[in-house]
Amino acid sequence: MNRLLTVLLIEDDAIEIMKLKRTISSLKLRHTIIETNNGVDAREILKGKHELPDIILLDLNMPKLNGIEFLTILKENQDLQHIPTIILTTSNNSKDMLECYKIGIAGYVLKPLKYEDYVAKIERVLAYWSCNELIRNK
Amino acid sequence: MSQNKIDILERALAREKAARKQAEKILEDKSAELYRLTRELSAANSQLEHSIQEKDSQLKGIFGNIIDAYVVMDLEGFVLKMNDAAIQMLDYDFREEKINLFKLVHPDEIQKTKEAFRELYVNGFLKNFQLKILPRTQSAKIVQINASIVYDKNNIAIAAQGIVRDITNDIRAQEKLIASENRLSTLVLNLDSGVLLVDENKNIVLTNTKLCELFSITKEPKDMVGLAIAGFAEAHKNIFENPQAFVERIQQLVAHKQMVLGDELKMEDGSILERDYIPIYENKKYKGHLWSYRDVTLQRKYSRSIEAEKQKYSNIIANMNLGLLEVDNQDRIMMSNQSFLKMSGYAEEDLIGRIAKEVFLSKEHFENIENENSNRLIGKSNSYELLVKTKSGEQRSWLISGAPNYNLKGEVIGSIGIHLDISDFRNLEKQKELLLAKLEKSNIELEEYAHIVSHDLKSPLRSINALVSWLKEDNQGKFDAVSLENISLIEITLEKMEQLISDVLTYSSINAESFETKYVDLNSIVEGLRHVLFFPEHIEMKIVNPLPVIKGDTIRLQQLFQNVIGNAIQYIEKDKGLIEVSVKETPSYYEFSIKDNGIGIEKHHYEKIFKIFQSLNPSKVSSGIGLSIVKKIVNQYQGEVWLVSELGVGSTFFFTIKK
Numbered sequence: 001m002n003r004l005l006t007v008l009l010i011e012d013d014a015i016e017i018m019k020l021k022r023t024i025s026s027l028k029l030r031h032t033i034i035e036t037n038n039g040v041d042a043r044e045i046l047k048g049k050h051e052l053p054d055i056i057l058l059d060l061n062m063p064k065l066n067g068i069e070f071l072t073i074l075k076e077n078q079d080l081q082h083i084p085t086i087i088l089t090t091s092n093n094s095k096d097m098l099e100c101y102k103i104g105i106a107g108y109v110l111k112p113l114k115y116e117d118y119v120a121k122i123e124r125v126l127a128y129w130s131c132n133e134l135i136r137n138k
Numbered sequence: 139m140s141q142n143k144i145d146i147l148e149r150a151l152a153r154e155k156a157a158r159k160q161a162e163k164i165l166e167d168k169s170a171e172l173y174r175l176t177r178e179l180s181a182a183n184s185q186l187e188h189s190i191q192e193k194d195s196q197l198k199g200i201f202g203n204i205i206d207a208y209v210v211m212d213l214e215g216f217v218l219k220m221n222d223a224a225i226q227m228l229d230y231d232f233r234e235e236k237i238n239l240f241k242l243v244h245p246d247e248i249q250k251t252k253e254a255f256r257e258l259y260v261n262g263f264l265k266n267f268q269l270k271i272l273p274r275t276q277s278a279k280i281v282q283i284n285a286s287i288v289y290d291k292n293n294i295a296i297a298a299q300g301i302v303r304d305i306t307n308d309i310r311a312q313e314k315l316i317a318s319e320n321r322l323s324t325l326v327l328n329l330d331s332g333v334l335l336v337d338e339n340k341n342i343v344l345t346n347t348k349l350c351e352l353f354s355i356t357k358e359p360k361d362m363v364g365l366a367i368a369g370f371a372e373a374h375k376n377i378f379e380n381p382q383a384f385v386e387r388i389q390q391l392v393a394h395k396q397m398v399l400g401d402e403l404k405m406e407d408g409s410i411l412e413r414d415y416i417p418i419y420e421n422k423k424y425k426g427h428l429w430s431y432r433d434v435t436l437q438r439k440y441s442r443s444i445e446a447e448k449q450k451y452s453n454i455i456a457n458m459n460l461g462l463l464e465v466d467n468q469d470r471i472m473m474s475n476q477s478f479l480k481m482s483g484y485a486e487e488d489l490i491g492r493i494a495k496e497v498f499l500s501k502e503h504f505e506n507i508e509n510e511n512s513n514r515l516i517g518k519s520n521s522y523e524l525l526v527k528t529k530s531g532e533q534r535s536w537l538i539s540g541a542p543n544y545n546l547k548g549e550v551i552g553s554i555g556i557h558l559d560i561s562d563f564r565n566l567e568k569q570k571e572l573l574l575a576k577l578e579k580s581n582i583e584l585e586e587y588a589h590i591v592s593h594d595l596k597s598p599l600r601s602i603n604a605l606v607s608w609l610k611e612d613n614q615g616k617f618d619a620v621s622l623e624n625i626s627l628i629e630i631t632l633e634k635m636e637q638l639i640s641d642v643l644t645y646s647s648i649n650a651e652s653f654e655t656k657y658v659d660l661n662s663i664v665e666g667l668r669h670v671l672f673f674p675e676h677i678e679m680k681i682v683n684p685l686p687v688i689k690g691d692t693i694r695l696q697q698l699f700q701n702v703i704g705n706a707i708q709y710i711e712k713d714k715g716l717i718e719v720s721v722k723e724t725p726s727y728y729e730f731s732i733k734d735n736g737i738g739i740e741k742h743h744y745e746k747i748f749k750i751f752q753s754l755n756p757s758k759v760s761s762g763i764g765l766s767i768v769k770k771i772v773n774q775y776q777g778e779v780w781l782v783s784e785l786g787v788g789s790t791f792f793f794t795i796k797k
Contacts, residue, residue, distance in 0.1 A: 013597055013601070015600075015601040015604060015605070016597075016600075016601070018604075019604050022608070061590065061593050061594075089593075090592075090593045090596045090597060090600070091589055091592075091593050093589045094693070096589075111600055112600075113596070113599060113600055113603055113632060113633060113636045114603055114607075114629070114633075115600075115603050115604040115606075115607035115608075116607065118600075118604070
C-alpha cells in the first residue's frame with residue numbers, strides 16, 4: 001500500500017531541484033514536492049498555515065541558513081521535530097554526518113555522480129517512506 | 139819390738155801429754171769466764187726486774203688515760219682487762235661477761251689470726267697487724283693491732299696486751315684514693331690528647347699512650363717516666379713537615395715559659411696536630427711544663443671542606459642568574475644578590491630594611507605573599523608566580539621558589555626566595571597559545587574549505603551528468619553512434635573528475651591532528667575490503683599470516699590498505715590474479731607486504747609513483763593520488779613505503795608502521 005507523500009525539498013541548486021522533479025515524473029510517482037531554495041524560506045513554509053510535509057529532504061551546503069543550522073532549529077521545535085528529515089548531500093564529511101545523526105535525522109543520502117544512480121536512490125528512499133506510517137495533522 | 143817402733147810410741151806419748159795439759163788450761167780459763175759471766179748476768183737480771191716493775195707501774199698509769207683501745211688477754215684469748223675505748227669499739231664489757239677475743243675475729247680471718255698469734259708468742263711482739271673483726275652490734279671493722287707478750291718473773295709468758303686501732307675509715311679512704319688515682323691515671327693514659335709532663339729537672343714525669351702513638355714511640359708510657367727530655371724533640375722532629383721549625387719552636391716555648399695554646403703542626407704524613415704548652419708554677423716557682431698534642435686532622439679537613447662548600451655556594455649565589463632575596467618574618471629585606479638587584483632595578487641600599495611586598499607588589503597581591511609567608515612559618519617550601527613591579531614601574535612575572543630560613547636553634551627567622559623573571563617566557567607562552575589556537579582554527583577552516591570546495595566542484599559535475607543523461611533520454615534515436623560515443627566520453631571524464639576531487643580531499647585532510655588512536659584489528663580491516671573494493675571474479679586475495687592489532691586511526695588504516703590493494707587489483711591483467719597480504723614483525727615496527735601478479739612497474743618509476751598526480755597508465759578510474767595517500771599515511775605512522783617489481787611478473791609493495 002503506497003501512500004502519497006508530501007515532500008519538502010530544501011535545495012539551493014536549480015538543477016538538483018529539476019533532477020528530483022524529473023525523477024518523480026519519470027518514475028510516474030504522484031508525491032507532492034514542495035520546493036524551497038534555503039533554510040530561511042523553509043522555516044517560513046513550516047510556520048505557515050500549510051499542511052506540514054510528511055518528510056523533508058535537506059541539502060547541507062546552502063547559503064543563509066545552512067543545512068545543519070536548519071536541522072538544529074527544526075529539531076528544537078516541538079511542533080516540527082517529529083518530521084523525518086533525510087539529508088541529501090554531496091558531502092561525505094564524517095564530521096557533518098556524525099553531527100546530523102546526533103541532532104536527529106532519518107537518513108543520510110549521498111548524491112551520486114551518475115543521474116541513473118541518483119534516480120535509483122531516490123526511488124528507494126521515497127518507496128521506503130511511502131510504506132511507513134507517518135504522523136499527520138498533529 | 140824394734141827400736142824404731144819404740145821411738146815412734148814414745149814420741150806419740152809425749153804429744154798426748156802436751157795436748158792434755160793444754161786442754162786442762164783451756165778448761166780452767168773457761169770456768170773462770172763462766173763464773174764472771176754468771177755474776178754479771180744476775181746483776182743484770184735484778185736490774186731488769188726492777189726496770190720491768192718500774193715500766194709496769196708506769197703503764198698502769200697510762201692505761202686508764204690511753205685514747206686507743208687497750209686490751210689485755212690471757213693466752214687463750216680471754217680478756218683480762220680492757221679500757222673504755224676498747225669497750226666502745228668492741229661493744230663488749232669484760233666486767234659484765236667473759237669475752238674471748240678470738241671469737242670476735244671475722245670468720246675469713248681466723249687462719250691469719252692464728253698465724254699472727256703464733257708470731258706474737260714466738261717473737262714476743264706483733265706490729266701493725268691488720269685484722270677484720272666483728273663487734274657485737276656494729277658492722278665489721280678493720281683494726282690495726284700492736285701487741286706484746288707479758289711474762290712473769292720467771293720469764294714465762296702469761297698474757298698478751300695490745301693496742302687496737304680502728305682503721306676502717308682510713309682503709310676505705312685509702313681504697314678510694316687508690317681507685318681515683320687509678321681512674322685518673324687510666325684517664326691520662328687513654329686521653330685522646332698526647333700528654334707529656336716534664337719536671338723542672340727536665341725529666342719526664344708522665345706521658346700516655348696517645349703521645350707514644352702520635353710520636354711513633356714503641357716504648358710503653360710507664361717506661362718513659364724518669365727519662366731525660368733532652369733530645370726528645372730532635373729525635374722525633376722528622377715526623378713533622380718542617381722538622382727544624384718544630385725543634386726551634388719547642389726551644390722558644392721552653393725558653394719563654396709562657397702558656398701557648400693551639401699551635402698548629404703539620405706532619406709529614408699530612409695529618410695536623412694542635413699543641414698546647416702549659417708551664418707549671420707552684421708558689422710562683424717554675425716546676426716544669428705540660429705538653430699536650432691533639433690530632434685535629436679530621437676537624438681541620440671538615441672545617442676546610444665546610445669553608446670550601448661555603449665558598450662554592452657563595453660563588454653560586456653571587457654569580458647565578460637567579461635573583462636571591464632574604465627576608466625576615468616581617469617580610470623585611472635582609473639580603474639580596476646582584477642578579478636580584480639587576481632584575482628589580484633597585485640598588486641594594488634602596489632595599490635593605492624595607493618591607494618586600496610594599497616595594498614590589500601592588501596592594502591586591504598582598505594577600506598572596508602573606509599566604510606564602512605563613513607557609514614559611516610552618517616550615518613549608520614551594521614555588522609560586524607573582525606579578526611584580528620593578529623600580530621603573532614595569533610589570534614583570536617572577537617565578538619564586540621560597541624556603542624557610544632557620545637560625546642555629548632551628549627556629550624560622552624568615553624566608554629565602556629564588557627569583558626567576560619569566561615574563562618573556564610567559565609572553566612567549568601566550569604567543570604560542572595564540573598561535574596554536576590560530577593554527578587549529580586555520581586547520582579546521584582548511585578542512586572545511588576542502589569539503590566546501592569539493593562539494594562546490596562536485597555539484598556542477600553532477601549537474602552536467604544529469605543534463606547529459608537528459609539529452610540522451612530526450613533525444614533517443616536522434617544521435618548517431620559517434621555522438622553517443624562522445625556523450626559516453628563526457629560521462630567517463632566526469633567520473634574521473636569526481637574521483638580526482640575526492641582524492642584531493644582525502645589527501646588534504648590527512649594530518650596528525652585528525653588522527654584518532656585506538657586499537658585496530660587489521661585482519662578485520664583487510665577482510666572488510668572484500669566488500670568495499672570491487673574484486674573481479676578472477677582475482678583472489680589471501681591473508682598469508684594473521685595481521686596484528688595496532689594502535690591507529692581506523693579510517694586512515696583502511697584507506698592505506700584499500701589504496702595499495704585497490705592499486706594491485708587495477709593492474710592485474712592475468713587470467714588468474716592473486717594478491718597476498720602478509721606481515722613481518724620486528725621489535726620496533728611491523729612490515730607489511732602486498733604482493734600481486736600484475737603487470738609490474740619499471741624500476742625508474744619506483745619513486746615517481748608515490749608522488750601526487752603521477753599515474754603511470756591512463757586509467758578510467760585512477761586519479762594518481764592513491765599511492766600518494768599511502769605514502770602520506772605511512773609517513774604519519776613514522777614508516778616507510780617501497781616496492782619491488784618485475785615487469786610482467788608482478789609487484790610487491792612494502793610499508794612499515796612503527797609500533
